[in-house]
Amino acid sequence: xxxxxxxxxxxxxxIVTIGIICVLGLIVVPAIINYRNKSKTEYNNKLxxxxxxxxxxxxxxxxxxxxxxxxxGKYATSLKLETLRQENxxxxxxxxxxxxxxxxxxxxxxxxxxxxxxxxxxxxxGNKTYxxxxxxxxxxNGEGSLPTCELTYNDSWSKENVVINxxxxxxxxxIN
Numbered sequence: 691x692x693x694x695x696x697x698x699x700x701x702x703x704x705i706v707t708i709g710i711i712c713v714l715g716l717i718v719v720p721a722i723i724n725y726r727n728k729s730k731t732e733y734n735n736k737l738x739x740x741x742x743x744x745x746x747x748x749x750x751x752x753x754x755x756x757x758x759x760x761x762x763g764k765y766a767t768s769l770k771l772e773t774l775r776q777e778n779x780x781x782x783x784x785x786x787x788x789x790x791x792x793x794x795x796x797x798x799x800x801x802x803x804x805x806x807x808x809x810x811x812x813x814x815x816g817n818k819t820y821x822x823x824x825x826x827x828x829x830x831n832g833e834g835s836l837p838t839c840e841l842t843y844n845d846s847w848s849k850e851n852v853v854i855n856x857x858x859x860x861x862x863x864x865i866n
Contacts, residue, residue, distance in 0.1 A: 730787035734813075734820050737786065742809040742822070744779050745769055745798040749807075757802040765803070771796040771813075790816030799826045 699707075748769065749756055757767045772794040774780045784792040792815040801808045810823040821827045 733787040737784070738811045738813065738820055738822055741771070741774075741784070741796075741798060741811050741813065744774055745800065745809055745811075748774060748777065748779050749800065756807065757800060766799055766801040769798045769800065770794065771798075784813070784815070786813070786815040786818065786820065788816065788818070790818065799823070 755767065755769075757765050771780065771784060771792060784796070786792065792813045796813045796815070797811075799810045799812070801810065810826045811821060812823075812827040813820040819827055
């Protein structure tokens with residue numbers, strides 16, 4: 691009897707191997723996509739934190755530009771990314787994780803909350819907007835104005851007649 695020399699794979703072996711590769715692909719590809727999305731989100735969050743830190747550094751040298759927080763004064767102000775660039779606090783383009791350059795419409799809002807300064811960033815990069823407080827992204831370039839608070843009262847104080855008017859342009863509401 692003649693001996694047959696086998697030098698290949700059977701159809702069943704090839705199908706099983708392709709099946710194993712497909713199952714591994716179904717497990718690995720979503721994990722890679724998830725990892726990539728998480729890293730982009732983390733990059734954009736760090737970018738926002740860095741811009742806020744740069745704004746804080748700017749206000750160390752320009753304390754007179756901070757909102758004064760007085761009742762009749764402004765309690766929030768904005769600082770454009772372009773100003774930080776002109777003052778050499780930012781030397782390169784600000785680029786998000788998708789490699790979009792952030793526009794000159796990007797800004798940082800500084801809010802004086804009873805002497806405590808809170809910083810919020812609104813970065814407009816390509817067709818995406820990244821913000822630490824979405825409500826402040828509405829207040830720029832004619833779309834709105836930064837929140838203000840005004841207190842008025844009558845000058846004739848008496849026990850019976852005291853009128854105090856509080857007006858706020860904050861769309862969120864007045865904080866007591």
